Amino acid sequence: MPPVTGPAGWTSERKAAFLRFHRSRALAARPVETTFAVVVGARVVGAARLCPVKDADRAVEAGVWIGRSHRGAGVGGAVLGHLLDRARADGSAKLFISTTPDNEPVL
Numbered sequence: 576m577p578p579v580t581g582p583a584g585w586t587s588e589r590k591a592a593f594l595r596f597h598r599s600r601a602l603a604a605r606p607v608e609t610t611f612a613v614v615v616g617a618r619v620v621g622a623a624r625l626c627p628v629k630d631a632d633r634a635v636e637a638g639v640w641i642g643r644s645h646r647g648a649g650v651g652g653a654v655l656g657h658l659l660d661r662a663r664a665d666g667s668a669k670l671f672i673s674t675t676p677d678n679e680p681v682l
C-alpha cells in the first residue's frame with residue numbers, strides 16, 4: 576500500500592488506509608488483483624499479490640511483503656516459489672517484479 580505519513584507503526588490512520596487500500600483492490604466488487612496472506616505456523620506474517628499486467632498478454636506482476644521480524648528466514652523466497660506456481664497454474668506466461676536497485680533481498 577502507499578506510504579502513510581505520521582508516526583511509525585499501526586496507527587489508526589495507517590490501519591484505516593490499509594483497509595481502504597485492500598477494499599479498493601483485492602476485495603473490490605471487481606478485483607484488480609489477488610492478494611494472499613502469508614502464514615507461518617498460526618501467524619499471518621506478510622502478504623503477497625498477483626496482479627494482471629494491463630495490455631500485456633498473459634503477464635502478471637508479483638509483490639511480496641514480509642513483516643520485519645520474519646525477514647531473512649527464507650519466507651519471501653518460498654512465497655515467490657508459490658506465486659510462480661500459482662501464476663503458471665492460472666495460465667500466465669510471464670511474471671514481473673518491480674523493485675529499486677538497492678533492494679538486495681528482492682534482487
Ligand SMILES: CC(C)(COP(=O)(O)OP(=O)(O)OC[C@H]1O[C@@H](n2cnc3c(N)ncnc32)[C@H](O)[C@@H]1OP(=O)(O)O)[C@@H](O)C(=O)NCCC(=O)NCCS
Binds near residue numbers: 639645646
Ligand atoms: C523482499 C522480501 C519479501 C524478502 O523476504 P525474506 O523472507 O526476507 O527473504 P528470504 O529470507 O527468503 O531471502 C531471499 C533472498 O534474499 C537474500 N536476503 C535476505 N535478506 C537480505 C538482506 N538484508 N540483504 C541481502 N540479501 C538478503 C537471501 O539470502 C535470499 O537469497 P537466496 O535466494 O540467494 O538464498 C522482504 O525483505 C520484504 O518484505 N521486504 C519489504 C517489501 C519489499 O521490498 N517487497 C518487494 C517488492 S515486490
